[in-house]
Amino acid sequence: MGIGFIGGARAGGTVRHRAFAAILLASAALAGCAVTPKPVTETEMSAVVDADRAIIESSAIGVTGPITLEEAVARALKQNLDYRTRLMEQTLAAGQLDASKYDMLPRLLTAAGYSWRDEDNIRKSVDSVTGRQSVGNPYISTDRERATWDIGLSWSILDFGVSYYNAQQNADRLLVANERRRKAMHNLIQSVRTTYWRALAAQQLREQVRSTITEAEAALADSRRIQENRVRNPVEPLRYQRNLLENLRLLENVDRELAVAEIELATLMGVRSGTRFTLVEPGKLDFRPLGGEVARMEEIALLNNADLREQFYNTRIAATDTRKALVKLLPNISFDYGYKYDGDKYLINQMWQEAGSRVALNLFNLISGPAQIRAAEMNVSAAEAKRMALQMAVLSQVHLARYQYDDALRQYRRAVSISDVDNELAAIARSQEQSQTGGSLERVSAKVTAILSSIRLYHAVAKVNEAISRVQASLGQEPEIGSLDEIPMDTLKEQVRKSLQQTL
Structure with a gap:
């Protein structure tokens, strides 16, 4: 009876454990089969959008007064979301560098476990002299249920070398992210300077453009009535209408362009639309005109240009890959130390310490190593070729930016002269209309021409600012700014003002 009870208990325990294992396997299988695509709902999307808008609006700086060019650039640097993304990429690179430093430390490993078996681990005895099995001396070597844990320290010289070079590469990637942020800053400042003058033209000339369009349409109707009445030679009204319709088309195009300039500037500054x-x-x-010699500008560009500095760091990253390939060819020497525990009741010493060292070498690395080194060296050569090609491109960019600035400056001066003449003609046309020596048709035509000249003048100013920004981007000049979250707006505006005036 006792033997039957024990056997029944063992059988019942076996059944329970097997049933439990089967339930776990079935649950895991069902969970894997239950994974299906889950589209985002409108409620979830709305909640995310509302949360994002709340964060954006809470961090936005309200508009309390007129905005200068310096303040527009400062607002863009502080609030433009695309530029903030570049800043976050730089922060992410810094975080990866900090994390990679811990890879050079030894590994401190800990583990715990539990094991169970339904039958005893019974071993047979063998006579050490004769090699024959002893009939009556089987023994149990391992407990059915036991818990284990251990904690150990492991350090590999090969892993340390690879981790060291990885950390060096992450340091260079942080510098690459910084150069990309600088390039994004140059592009942002250039866009703000150009868009600012277009938006300023919209504010200064919008009402004048629209009122002139109304007057031009009225003058066009008057001209058509004159043509119908045949008061003058029919060719003259048609020529005037042709000129007036062309001016109307230009004014409407300008009005359409000016209408979006303020929206674009608001987006760049991070100001809420509307x-x-x-x-x-x-x-x-x-x-x-630009001061300094071209040779000096070339020297500054080769030292400070963001694209060139980024490629320099990429070359260093490629060179580090070569060193990593060499390190991987070396034997791996590792040192281990651990403190262990085993709950097996048949063990005399359930807790013990272990220490050891090991040398390992992957023999296939001796075969593939030369190919890996050649590939790494080719990567370095390609990076160096890109750097040298980029140097020539930067020098060309300096000469091109200088020429574009000189050309934009000539166009600006020409636009000033034309605007002055057209304004004088418009004033003469107004005085002739008042003295009845001229008609409204001539006055409207002169006014349209004067407005177009004013718009071209604003565009010429925008082109000069765009050219200046290109020169500064080529030379790698930008405001020296610390943390944008900590710097006050007034201090940032002053630094931006100094930077906008810098050309060499």
Whole structure:
């Protein structure tokens, strides 16, 4: 009876454990089969959008007064989301560098486990002299249920070498992210400077453009009535209508372009769409030819250009890959130390310490190693070729930016002269209409021409600012800014003002 009870208990335990294992396997299989695509719902999307908008609006700086060019650039640097993304990429690279430093440390490993078996681990005895099995001396070598844990320290010289070079590469990638942030800053400042003058033209000339369109359409109707009445030679009204219709088309195109300039500037500054703001027109513009010799500009560009510096760091990353390939060819020497515990009741010493060292070499690395080294060296050669090609491109960029600035400066001066003449003609046309020596048709035509000249003048100013930004981007010049989250707006505006005036 006792033997039957024990056997029944063992059988019942076996059944229970097997049933439990079967349930676990079935649950895992069903869970894997139950994974299906789950589209985002409108409620979830709305909640995310509302949360994002709340964060954006809470961090936005409200518009409390007229905005100068310096403030527009400062707002863009602080609030433009695309530029903030570049800053986050730089922060992410810094975090990866900090994390990679821990890879050089030894590994401190800990583990715990539990094992169970339904039958005893019974071993037979063998006579050490005769080699024959002893009939009556089987023994149990392992407990059915036991818990284990251990904690150990492991350090590999090969892993340390690879981790060291990985950390060096992450340090260079952080510098690459910094150069990309600088390039994004150059592009952002250039866009703000150009768009600012277009938006300023919209604010200064919008009402004048629309009122002139109305007057031009009225003048066009008057001209058609004159043509119908045949008061003058029919060729003259048609020629005037042709000129007036062309001016109307230009005015409508300008009105359409000016209508979106403020929206674009608001987006660049990180101001919420629909916010009304007033731009301040700078005082007397004093654009001057670039100072300094071209050789000096080339020297500055080769030292500070963001694209060139980024490629320099990429070359260093490629060179580090070569060193990593060499390190992987070396034997791996590792050292281990551990403190272990085993709950097996048949063990006399359930807790013990272990230490050891090991040398390992992957013999296939001796075969593939030369190919890996050649590939790494070719990568370095390609990176160096790109760097040298980029040096030539940067030098060409400096010469091109200088030429574009000189050309934009000539176009600006020409636009000033044309605008002055057209304004004088418009004034003469107004006085002739008042003295009845001229008609409204001539006045409207002169006014349209004067407005178009004013718009071209604003565009010429925008082109000069765009050219200046290209020169500064080529030379690698930008505001020296610390943390954008900590720097006050007034301090940032002052630094931006100094940077906008810098050309060499």
